[in-house]
Amino acid sequence: SAVISQKPSRDICQRGTSLTIQCQVDSQVTMMFWYRQQPGQSLTLIATANQGSEATYESGFVIDKFPISRPNLTFSTLTVSNMSPEDSSIYLCSVVAGEGFFGPGTRLTVL
């Protein structure tokens, strides 16, 4: 089983600023996934991060708003740019290594 850590675990940010979320996995994985969970909602995939290539974004999500880095097979970052209160969500990274493991999530509040 994969162990995934995320930083920060939570943050409160001002409108217009950006936040970078880090995701670290204890083993090498081909794909890492970033999900968003808005309050009271289910999880929605933002993008798939592949090492050595650009991330693949889902409909409704763009690179300018959610730039992603994947410098190696164990690490990825998601940046939430120019934040607004609508970006207040839990952001989770995941690796589908057999059983679909998730990091503990980053709870973001934008004021």
Add this chain to the structure above:
Amino acid sequence: AQKITQTQPGMFVQEKEAVTLDCTYDTSDPSYGLFWYKQPSSGEMIFLIYQGSYDQQNATEGRYSLNFQKARKSANLVISASQLGDSAMYFCAMRDSLIQGAQKLVFGQGTRLTINP
């Protein structure tokens, strides 16, 4: 396109009773995987159980079992002898490939389970 439906927004169950959480899915791919996750108020996603589309037997993990009815495209989660700590949101999810790491997960809307003492 894949779709996951959870028709029970909320359920209330007495402690120690068994509970069944419903999940139906739709896919045209013969190879897929079905997952159940528990999300307590802390927000973390806890993996509970997995069923592959070609698995012959229903998956079981401790008090959790998956009632997989392929022809009906349903994958209900059964929790036996419920405990107060089972109170949480439960999500059903599907991956449309059996290749590990190959595909994303699509989630249902979730069911909020409350266990009453």
